Amino acid sequence: MRKGRIIAICVAAALALLAWFAADIPFYTFEEPLSRASLTSVMDGEALSFTYENDAITLHGAENATVYGLTLSGVAEIPNGQADGFPSDSLGALAAVKPAYQADTDEDDVAEAVIDAAKTDMEYTQEYHATTSAFLDSRLPFEATLSERHVFTFTLNGSPLANAQIDATLADGRTVSLTTDASGASDALSINDIRGGVQFTYRPDNATTYRLNYCVEDNTVFSLRWLSAMMPFTLIILIALVCIILDVTLRKRLYQKNGLPESRVKITHKGEGFRLPRFGFEMIRWMVMLLSFVLLIWGGKLLGSALFNVELPILACPYNLDQLTSAGCYWFSHIDVLLGLPIGEILWFVGSFVVCAVLFGRMLCGFVCPLGFIQDVMHQLRQALHVEGVPLNERIYAMLRLIKWCLLLLFLGIGLIGGSFCDFCPAITLSPALAGFKTSIYFSGFMMVAVLVSGFFKRRCFCNICPMGYLLGLPHKVSLARLKKDAVACTECGACYEACPMGIKSIFTIREGKDERAIDVTTADCIFCGECIRRCPEDGALYMTLAGKRIYTASRMQFMRDYMNREKERSK
Ligand code: SF4
Ligand code: SF4
Ligand code: SF4
Structure with a gap:
């Protein structure tokens, strides 16, 4: 076990070093x-x-x-x-x-x-x-x-x-x-x-x-300058589309070669398809995500600068000067700069991070982060196109964990050796461009292509390796958002695990706790997306609370409605 860990740490360090050299690979650069x-x-x-x-x-x-x-x-x-x-x-x-x-x-x-x-x-x-x-x-x-x-x-x-x-x-x-x-x-x-x-x-x-x-130069949306700032992101979308089409075509060939049934060969499937979010928790989550996306891109322009000093710990991007709040990711990834600030400012940043993480934890991932939103949009797109997703097994989740450690090492350490995590961060390709800021893109361009393509085939794939998400999950034991399970109502069907975009197996396996009707199954990885609750077929077997109040509970009735809709879709 110990040997395995040492090997994992060595591999992570080697990958991080490799990534450090990859930082300078240009994707799309603007002249100074x-x-x-x-x-x-x-x-x-x-x-x-x-x-x-x-x-x-x-x-x-x-x-x-x-x-x-x-x-x-x-x-x-x-x-x-x-x-x-x-x-x-x-x-x-x-x-x-x-x-x-x-x-x-x-x-x-x-x-x-x-x-x-x-x-x-x-x-x-x-x-x-x-x-x-x-x-x-x-x-x-x-x-x-x-x-x-x-x-x-x-x-x-x-x-x-x-x-x-x-x-x-x-x-x-x-x-x-x-x-x-x-x-x-x-x-x-x-x-x-x-x-x-x-x-x-x-x-x-x-x-x-x-x-x-x-x-000063105006960066109004659809102005010449905005269109020019959008060039790298447009290129990223095009490359991602080509990758998706290639993947679908190659998989189809592979399935044909392996003599799989016609329904699989089509790659497309008559599954859930596009559906509007269900009224209640799901609808609220989508509305908050959409609103946060708008505010974290154009909020300063729309509502002024009153909240510029608030540092939200999510992967927004400080290179976008029009976002409503600042992006705390900058200080984590530039610890060298953070340490040079007056002690008052350091305390303000650390304090606001702790407050955000304790109050909301990774709920910020499920509801606020623009990069999380864009991945959810890719997932919806796949559903709408009826393209089959790529399920991940435990071995791949373990690999993703390794990549997460590499990125975390880079995120916190690269500033101390004179580098910048912004050269890797996919968020830099999205937020500044949409707000009309011309930002040169290096390795992060390739990262964003990977975020879009992986998010298309596997919901929230990048969130499994995001270093900021990991830091937000650290205080999960004391944070106000909780995921709970009623082991009496649970029938161990495993639907929650299958639905979870973060591959959290313990929501399904844990069956013991102080109170078996309210076992705390919150983990550091949970982004509070509520998918497990939506897919759970048993009344009250899973539920989410915020500050002790239930905000979302599994319902057999809702499960049956979803099931009937899926069947209807399949039989078309
Ligand atoms: S884990 Fe996902 S949602 Fe959370 S900060 Fe990272 S990219 Fe954003
Ligand atoms: S455990 Fe449930 S709420 Fe948490 S990430 Fe997985 S599906 Fe979403
Ligand atoms: S989906 Fe619900 S009933 Fe099935 S294992 Fe998960 S918690 Fe239990």
Whole structure:
């Protein structure tokens, strides 16, 4: 036994090492934002402003304007306001300033000195936390800098503009009055408000007006940029489809060769087929999954940034800056970065993980994780197409456990040796792309193909090897969600084990406990999908509780209804 474990650990370590080398295999890479971006100045008589679409930055109303770029070595002038390739040390922020001129912009019939400027910030699209890109230079006298996507800091000649009144005119014509605090910051506007551009106006006195047009790139769904960001994921779907078709064709051939009956040779089967989730637990689970999927991809855009500091421990993705909450997976897979944070932030992360894991545990897998949802969708697709699934035996489950240990090793350890788990994580291919963020994909592209194909043939296959799922399952002994069994009602038919996507045999085999009518069969692997309960033919033999309250119970009546529907489908 001990020898077997040592061999397993050695194999896991070797596989993890192999995977470390595989990290750099590119699947679909975008050029660095600075090399793919271009800047063109146009003299179209419009107000001095930038527009920024699909890496093409255009400066409008460029007459007499001087264009500056922020570089590592300071503020640099961009000759003629044109740049097809930015300097290698460019930080991605651009500004244009016109010489002061006299005009009456406040309509008090007295002309004042007007200083027009424009600014755009490319870094917003690429960084985990939108970095501050402040020029802090008197050549851009009035400046606004976006940080953390919901705080603007205003400076005048490089110094914070404390307790100042600034008007912001939004793309829809609304004007919002901002008051800065002692550090020149205001959180009255978030990135959601300024996607179409914003003009800030500051009048320190009756004789001077500063105007600044600020813009970041918009990533609206179906925009050119969104379509381009979706390229890797589209490729992944196509490859997954080819793999699925190949598998079905090859299996058909194999079955024919082995002389299996005609019904098996067809690969398709008249089984359950597509069916709407049953009203109650199942319906609620699908609705929560769908809602979570939407919120964890576009939630920040839809509902604002109030929950950005909540770190959900699931495989969402921090490269998507539009999700409603943050993704705690980043800190587990970058322990080196986590350890460098102030102790308060480390405690906040660890505390919120423990609270989530104890309160909900792997219910987050069954109800919230976007990667779990996409696997369930693949499963439904297979059912709808009547394609036969691939059942796994115990030996394969044991192999999956080995792979899970490898991934766990990588997940927690790779950051400490200078690597990044994000190069392997399938979530990075899904969430940022759907939100319109162009993210280069390495080995994780192949992982996502495997997630889709395996999820098609075997429900939640990836969840069997997911390291985050494993960590969420650790406190299962104290978590509020429980799966219970009434050993008196159970007839040991084994339907629950057959239905379980995580291959948990103990729900079927355990028959003894303190109270035989309520034996706790919760395990670290259970994702609380409720499939075992749905498939159990005995009234009350299996049930799920949350904080002691029953939320789902096996019912013979429901089982019979499902059974009749399946039979009806078969006889068509
Ligand atoms: S186990 Fe599945 S559902 Fe849970 S975090 Fe991992 S991918 Fe998501
Ligand atoms: S034990 Fe039941 S609820 Fe848990 S994963 Fe298996 S089928 Fe889902
Ligand atoms: S499906 Fe229900 S009756 Fe059958 S073994 Fe599982 S718990 Fe027992």
